[in-house]
Amino acid sequence: VLIARAQIDGVVRHLIRLDEAWVPVRNPFGGDLEPVGDAVSLDGAKMLPPCDPTVVLGMAHNGSIAERSIAPQAFMKSARTVVGDRDPIVVDGRRGPVVVEAEIALVIGRRARHLTLKDSLACVLGCSIANDVTGVGQLPLDSFWTQAKAGDGFTPLGPWIDTDFDPDAALLGLQIDNQVVAEGSNRSLARTTAEILVYVTEHVALGPGDVILMGCPGVTHEVVPGQQVTIKVGGLGSLTNSVIESRAGRGSA
Amino acid sequence: VLIARAQIDGVVRHLIRLDEAWVPVRNPFGGDLEPVGDAVSLDGAKMLPPCDPTVVLGMAHNGSIAERSIAPQAFMKSARTVVGDRDPIVVDGRRGPVVVEAEIALVIGRRARHLTLKDSLACVLGCSIANDVTGVGQLPLDSFWTQAKAGDGFTPLGPWIDTDFDPDAALLGLQIDNQVVAEGSNRSLARTTAEILVYVTEHVALGPGDVILMGCPGVTHEVVPGQQVTIKVGGLGSLTNSVIESRAGRGSA
Numbered sequence: 001v002l003i004a005r006a007q008i009d010g011v012v013r014h015l016i017r018l019d020e021a022w023v024p025v026r027n028p029f030g031g032d033l034e035p036v037g038d039a040v041s042l043d044g045a046k047m048l049p050p051c052d053p054t055v056v057l058g059m060a061h062n063g064s065i066a067e068r069s070i071a072p073q074a075f076m077k078s079a080r081t082v083v084g085d086r087d088p089i090v091v092d093g094r095r096g097p098v099v100v101e102a103e104i105a106l107v108i109g110r111r112a113r114h115l116t117l118k119d120s121l122a123c124v125l126g127c128s129i130a131n132d133v134t135g136v137g138q139l140p141l142d143s144f145w146t147q148a149k150a151g152d153g154f155t156p157l158g159p160w161i162d163t164d165f166d167p168d169a170a171l172l173g174l175q176i177d178n179q180v181v182a183e184g185s186n187r188s189l190a191r192t193t194a195e196i197l198v199y200v201t202e203h204v205a206l207g208p209g210d211v212i213l214m215g216c217p218g219v220t221h222e223v224v225p226g227q228q229v230t231i232k233v234g235g236l237g238s239l240t241n242s243v244i245e246s247r248a249g250r251g252s253a
Numbered sequence: 254v255l256i257a258r259a260q261i262d263g264v265v266r267h268l269i270r271l272d273e274a275w276v277p278v279r280n281p282f283g284g285d286l287e288p289v290g291d292a293v294s295l296d297g298a299k300m301l302p303p304c305d306p307t308v309v310l311g312m313a314h315n316g317s318i319a320e321r322s323i324a325p326q327a328f329m330k331s332a333r334t335v336v337g338d339r340d341p342i343v344v345d346g347r348r349g350p351v352v353v354e355a356e357i358a359l360v361i362g363r364r365a366r367h368l369t370l371k372d373s374l375a376c377v378l379g380c381s382i383a384n385d386v387t388g389v390g391q392l393p394l395d396s397f398w399t400q401a402k403a404g405d406g407f408t409p410l411g412p413w414i415d416t417d418f419d420p421d422a423a424l425l426g427l428q429i430d431n432q433v434v435a436e437g438s439n440r441s442l443a444r445t446t447a448e449i450l451v452y453v454t455e456h457v458a459l460g461p462g463d464v465i466l467m468g469c470p471g472v473t474h475e476v477v478p479g480q481q482v483t484i485k486v487g488g489l490g491s492l493t494n495s496v497i498e499s500r501a502g503r504g505s506a
Contacts, residue, residue, distance in 0.1 A: 054307075055331050060397070075397045076329035078308050080458050113405075114501045138456075143396050144313070144328045150457040152366075203391075204403040205333050248367045 003028045003126065004160040005048040008040055012048065015040065017160070028161075029109055029125065029208035049084045049157040050128055051107050051209040056082060056155060058103075058132055059196055060145075062215030067190040072199040074212075077132075078150045082211070085159040085239050089133050090152035091225055092246035096137015098151070100223050101216035102172040102231040104186060105130035106193060107161050112206040120197035123206070126163035127170075129231050129239040131156040132213045156241045157211065165236050167193045172219045175230040184217035191215075256281045256379065257413040258301040261293055265301065268293065270413070281414075282362055282378065282461035302337045302410040303381055304360050304462040309335060309408060311356075311385055312449055313398075315468030320443040325452040327465075330385075331403045335464070338412040338492050342386050343405040344478050345499040349390015351404070353476050354469035355425040355484040357439060358383035359446060360414050365459040373450035376459070379416035380423075382484050382492040384409040385466045409494045410464065418489050420446045425472045428483040437470035444468075
């Protein structure tokens with residue numbers, strides 16, 4: 001099942017894909033996927049990120065098998081950085097270079113805490129595509145990565161949640177201005193979905209709508225304002241965002 | 254003005270203190286402090302944290318004037334760790350020692366981004382009392398502090414927001430089981446409220462209900478299950494939470 005969220009005539013609707021159409025549902029995060037109305041048209045609608053997370057976590061140094069020798073670590077991203085398909089990534093030239101990182105997002109469907117390897121996957125509602133935008137110029141300046149990870153639009157997420165997708169086998173491609181610049185597979189990640197969930201929920205309580213960015217298997221590239229970034233994931237879809245220059249400066253708040 | 258939030262007969266209400274009584278208001282974070290009903294009784298009501306943040310940030314190494322020589326840094330706490338007055342702090346004995354840290358919380362009232370020293374304070378709706386509970390045994394294991402800062406109930410906040418309180422002059426006292434164990438003043442902090450806001454909003458967008466924990470001026474102590482922790486702040490109030498042992502173990506999710 002595909003689950004999306006859109007603002008249609010000013011109203012935020014959760015939607016599922018049914019018979020080639022989008023049909024409203026009440027609350028997919030409570031497990032309620034019963035249609036509550038007729039199919040809607042998305043012409044003129046604004047696609048939103050498919051969930052509204054309280055907690056957004058990213059897995060650090062999880063991008064290659066070699067990193068399995070390092071203990072797992074998760075960093076937090078501001079939930080205010082989450083934007084949808086077609087929303088802009090805002091780059092502030094004064095903060096140094098910025099890269100995009102193509103990743104699979106695990107979207108949590110229920111309260112999850114102290115999971116075991118055996119029971120961990122049941123908390124995942126489904127998967128979406130995420131771009132873990134990172135101001136790499138800020139990484140050496142801040143060991144918490146707060147400065148690197150919290151820029152406006154720094155977590156594009158979407159276009160939908162697929163409840164039947166296998167995150168551990170995902171193939172990801174990154175295009176900049178329609179040119180393929182990197183490709184990779186989640187089979188290269190240091191840790192599996194189940195291992196990530198056990199680690200994270202040992203330390204952090206998760207709940208409906210929360211998101212874990214699984215880590216980037218080398219599918220990354222520097223971007224500059226004016227470019228368009230597309231992440232394509234086989235069997236899941238594609239997520240496209242433009243990169244724009246921040247107009248913010250001192251005193252322009 | 255004092256602003257609180259409570260669950261009364263199952264309904265969440267925002268309240269302001271008026272003539273020695275609590276009166277409902279619609280949405281204090283939109284600046285709307287007009288009463289919308291008669292005074293309510295809090296007998297039997299459950300006090301909630303006075304806001305429901307999207308972003309919770311703590312200031313690292315901001316607790317003493319000496320730390321002014323280090324560049325400012327902010328870490329993120331999970332918004333799911335925020336609990337109210339009288340809620341429990343849950344300690345997991347397998348994770349090493351835990352300390353409580355008495356701090357002032359700045360509660361944001363409007364969108365705040367790229368603030369200047371001159372305009373920064375206007376985004377603050379008011380101040381509350383926060384306990385930045387920290388699993389210090391986890392600090393050396395995780396440079397992001399995710400493992401140390403995200404325990405259940407690890408951010409007690411309350412009991413209300415005071416819109417007239419001066420955070421830079423706050424005097425904080427910490428009691429454990431009614432014994433004073435530490436006292437301190439925000440005059441000892443490395444950076445002022447205005448400096449903190451300029452730093453944070455240079456890197457992170459804030460919005461209504463978000464919280465910045467200013468840092469702990471030495472008002473800290475180790476706690477164990479069975480203890481009761483009270484933070485008293487002159488002119489602001491007091492925040493009391495019990496420490497309980499986690500019953501969570503592998504497989505108990």
